[in-house]
Amino acid sequence: MTDAPDRGQWTVAGIPIRVTTSPALNILQRDRLELLEGGDNTRAPELKPLRDQFDDRRELINWYQAALVRTLGYLDVYAPPELLVHSSLVADGLVAGDDAPLDALQVDDYIDHMFQPAYEHAYDDLESNSQEWTGQGEEGGDYRDIQTTTEKNVAFKPAFRLLDEEQADVLKAYWRGFDDERALRQWAGGLTAVTRPLHKARTWRRRRELPQQPLQELIMSDSVAVDYLQVDVRDAGELGGEVAEAFEYKFAFAASVLLPAMALKARTLQYNAEEAAGGPRGRGAAENGNISSL
Amino acid sequence: MSKATVHVPVDGVDSVLDAIRSPDTLKQWLENLDAANIEKTQQETGDANAHTIGENMVRNLGMTRFPAILDKLQRVPDPATGEPPHAILRYPTALLDNIIHLSELDKYRLECEDYQGLPRVRRQVFEYLNNPDTPVDPGDFDAIGGTDAAIYGGMGRGKSTFLTTMVARILEINNEAVVWRGTSARTEWLPLAPWATVVLPKGVDATVTLAPPNDDGAGSDMDFEPIKVDLERIVRDVKYYDGLTDLNHNVLERGGFHVVYPDPRFRECEEVTKRATETKVLEYTSPWEAHRDDELGAEDITPEKFWWFAWAIHHVSEGLDMPVSWFADEIKALWTNGAEKADQDHPRFIRALADKYVDVRRSGLSIYAVGHILRKHFHHKIRDYMRWGVTMSGTPNPHNEDILSGRAPMTRDYTSGMPKGKALFWNVSSQSFSEFDWDDIPQRHKVPGKLRITYPGVEEVKEAC
Numbered sequence: 059m060t061d062a063p064d065r066g067q068w069t070v071a072g073i074p075i076r077v078t079t080s081p082a083l084n085i086l087q088r089d090r091l092e093l094l095e096g097g098d099n100t101r102a103p104e105l106k107p108l109r110d111q112f113d114d115r116r117e118l119i120n121w122y123q124a125a126l127v128r129t130l131g132y133l134d135v136y137a138p139p140e141l142l143v144h145s146s147l148v149a150d151g152l153v154a155g156d157d158a159p160l161d162a163l164q165v166d167d168y169i170d171h172m173f174q175p176a177y178e179h180a181y182d183d184l185e186s187n188s189q190e191w192t193g194q195g196e197e198g199g200d201y202r203d204i205q206t207t208t209e210k211n212v213a214f215k216p217a218f219r220l221l222d223e224e225q226a227d228v229l230k231a232y233w234r235g236f237d238d239e240r241a242l243r244q245w246a247g248g249l250t251a252v253t254r255p256l257h258k259a260r261t262w263r264r265r266r267e268l269p270q271q272p273l274q275e276l277i278m279s280d281s282v283a284v285d286y287l288q289v290d291v292r293d294a295g296e297l298g299g300e301v302a303e304a305f306e307y308k309f310a311f312a313a314s315v316l317l318p319a320m321a322l323k324a325r326t327l328q329y330n331a332e333e334a335a336g337g338p339r340g341r342g343a344a345e346n347g348n349i350s351s352l
Numbered sequence: 353m354s355k356a357t358v359h360v361p362v363d364g365v366d367s368v369l370d371a372i373r374s375p376d377t378l379k380q381w382l383e384n385l386d387a388a389n390i391e392k393t394q395q396e397t398g399d400a401n402a403h404t405i406g407e408n409m410v411r412n413l414g415m416t417r418f419p420a421i422l423d424k425l426q427r428v429p430d431p432a433t434g435e436p437p438h439a440i441l442r443y444p445t446a447l448l449d450n451i452i453h454l455s456e457l458d459k460y461r462l463e464c465e466d467y468q469g470l471p472r473v474r475r476q477v478f479e480y481l482n483n484p485d486t487p488v489d490p491g492d493f494d495a496i497g498g499t500d501a502a503i504y505g506g507m508g509r510g511k512s513t514f515l516t517t518m519v520a521r522i523l524e525i526n527n528e529a530v531v532w533r534g535t536s537a538r539t540e541w542l543p544l545a546p547w548a549t550v551v552l553p554k555g556v557d558a559t560v561t562l563a564p565p566n567d568d569g570a571g572s573d574m575d576f577e578p579i580k581v582d583l584e585r586i587v588r589d590v591k592y593y594d595g596l597t598d599l600n601h602n603v604l605e606r607g608g609f610h611v612v613y614p615d616p617r618f619r620e621c622e623e624v625t626k627r628a629t630e631t632k633v634l635e636y637t638s639p640w641e642a643h644r645d646d647e648l649g650a651e652d653i654t655p656e657k658f659w660w661f662a663w664a665i666h667h668v669s670e671g672l673d674m675p676v677s678w679f680a681d682e683i684k685a686l687w688t689n690g691a692e693k694a695d696q697d698h699p700r701f702i703r704a705l706a707d708k709y710v711d712v713r714r715s716g717l718s719i720y721a722v723g724h725i726l727r728k729h730f731h732h733k734i735r736d737y738m739r740w741g742v743t744m745s746g747t748p749n750p751h752n753e754d755i756l757s758g759r760a761p762m763t764r765d766y767t768s769g770m771p772k773g774k775a776l777f778w779n780v781s782s783q784s785f786s787e788f789d790w791d792d793i794p795q796r797h798k799v800p801g802k803l804r805i806t807y808p809g810v811e812e813v814k815e816a817c
Contacts, residue, residue: 243736244736244754247736247754247756247757247758247759247780248754248758248759249758250758250759250780250781250782250783251758251759251761251783255494255781255782272494272781274757274758275710279710349424349428349438349789350416350421350789350790350791351421351425351428351438351440351788351789351790352421352447352514352517352518352521352788352789352790
């Protein structure tokens with residue numbers, strides 16, 4: 059039996075969460091509310107909430123990346139990022155452009171039919187794997203020690219926070235463009251840390267046309283991609299012309315290739331609280347004797 | 353001292369030190385080093401049901417068969433979690449994907465579970481992969497075609513034994529042709545002499561000599577002049593090639609271990625680079641050409657080792673559809689990152705290989721390049737394409753940095769504190785890594801001394817330029 063928590067510490071943008079004895083579930087709820095309502099101005103770049111709508115499609119892609127991590131990759135299943143290119147209902151409804159309808163109902167629709175199912179799937183997944191912190195047992199941790207207002211780790215997992223930061227950095231560099239082909243190649247090589255190769259997903263994404271190469275090869279073997287990806291598109295709306303053209307390409311590429319590959323990474327992430335510093339990328343440092351493993 | 357405690361295959365010798373004191377006993381050691389039942393292998397008999405050279409090598413070196421290693425690793429705890437299986441099985445892309453070479457056809461074999469015609473070990477490895485009760489399955493493997501590894505570390509960390517072990521495993525698991533880069537300066541392949549086919553250029557006289565091991569502290573009784581030896585009595589076979597096509601099409605044998613020496617005549621080298629698409633034409637000048645042409649001097653002669661660039665390009669563009677693993681020790685000589693400073697032509701050779709690197713993998717050529725210092729000895733133009741690294745113990749592994757064709761999957765240094773005999777295998781494409789280790793090889797195979805293969809005639813022509 060636990061004491062009733064102080065409700066004031068368990069709200070985001072004035073909206074309370076349903077407090078459980080599992081810190082991971084509480085934090086996942088916090089993450090959802092930040093995505094939709096309150097945003098997170100401690101994150102770099104800042105996380106704008108969906109309800110505020112976005113200034114441009116670049117912000118939309120950035121939000122999508124954050125949302126993929128915070129739904130443990132499930133948003134990719136219920137609201138595939140490719141829809142951002144193929145469905146104006148989705149993209150126009152979420153971006154407050156000059157002549158796009160500022161329609162709160164459209165945002166509600168998106169949340170109800172696309173975002174919420176993804177979030178609930180993530181919640182169910184986490185619920186079956188998460189631990190209760192009741193102040194007893196070996197760890198002795200208490201769920202009340204983990205506050206929504208102060209806990210930094212996405213889904214209460216350091217590995218996810220690390221993934222979120224690294225993916226956000228990748229996108230930041232992506233919009234900024236690259237000085238030359240070598241810099242682009244280096245960046246493309248770094249994608250392996252924050253994505254999973256799309257061809258690995260063929261068992262559960264059968265219906266989609268997916269590239270069959272590692273991303274770096276895909277990018278560097280395509281001269282159009284090599285040209286456009288080097289361009290700085292941060293001021294595309296103001297500059298127009300070739301920069302605007304490059305932005306269209308980059309937006310489509312991000313939605314159709316980068317975000318799905320990032321989503322797969324979130325979906326298959328193996329997380330372990332002990333590997334907080336290193337994230338989930340591998341194991342191996344054995345301290346036992348020689349076992350003749352080769 | 354009884355013979356049982358002396359592991360040297362030389363009559364009347366009481367100790368290893370005695371064996372190497374005289375050139376004759378050292379020569380006998382080499383000549384008596386044999387591989388039991390090698391004459392029964394499929395490469396010798398032509399019988400596809402017989403065991404392979406690789407399987408024979410593993411048995412004679414006292415190594416555990418690879419299917420048994422896989423079984424064992426399932427029971428060995430992963431120290432990071434305390435639970436089996438070992439990291440090698442948990443993260444198959446770190447090491448297994450690198451040494452189990454799969455072609456498109458192999459993918460079909462695995463899907464259909466049809467292993468007809470495969471040697472025993474390969475069949476058992478495939479069965480292991482398809483067994484639903486094992487932690488590894490074929491879908492875990494990313495690499496189709498050739499793989500690669502930038503292997504590096506300081507001296508004295510067991511690198512020679514590691515390479516011997518790798519050669520044996522690659523042969524055992526894949527039954528593919530292994531090509532070892534032969535150089536006159538080093539013979540790290542000597543422990544594998546009983547299985548070696550030494551491949552020399554036709555029409556160039558070679559002298560084979562045996563010299564004692566270096567011993568700066570020893571007295572004069574350890575020293576002797578190099579003596580000539582008969583290569584045919586030391587290795588499994590000696591073959592000759594007449595140009596790149598002859599070598600790659602006729603001489604290289606599936607499942608054979610070949611120690612190949614470059615052709616100082618550079619036959620077909622320039623032509624191959626002219627015929628190959630998407631790569632620069634490389635100009636080769638042999639000592640004979642320089643001698644004939646008054647305007648050319650000794651400084652215009654292309655270094656013999658540059659032949660390897662044309663060899664790789666030939667394999668990729670005109671080779672047979674036969675997987676090959678190339679072991680290139682002292683890679684600094686070919687891929688040094690300081691190439692621009694030393695020789696204005698060297699970068700062009702490096703660039704030519706880099707331009708073809710994507711096709712290298714597709715052609716089934718696996719490259720195992722060995723050096724000491726990663727960034728210095730592996731030119732960045734080629735390094736930027738590579739997917740695997742192997743950091744030996746005693747050298748820090750990369751962490752939190754971009755390296756090879758991606759980012760190091762490690763977030764801290766594991767290898768600096770590792771004991772000799774251990775190393776880290778890591779993959780930047782799949783972001784995985786795994787520690788591994790290997791046994792020492794039997795004493796009888798650790799032949800000290802140096803076997804040198806030189807071309808005195810070529811040296812004379814060079815001097816006359």
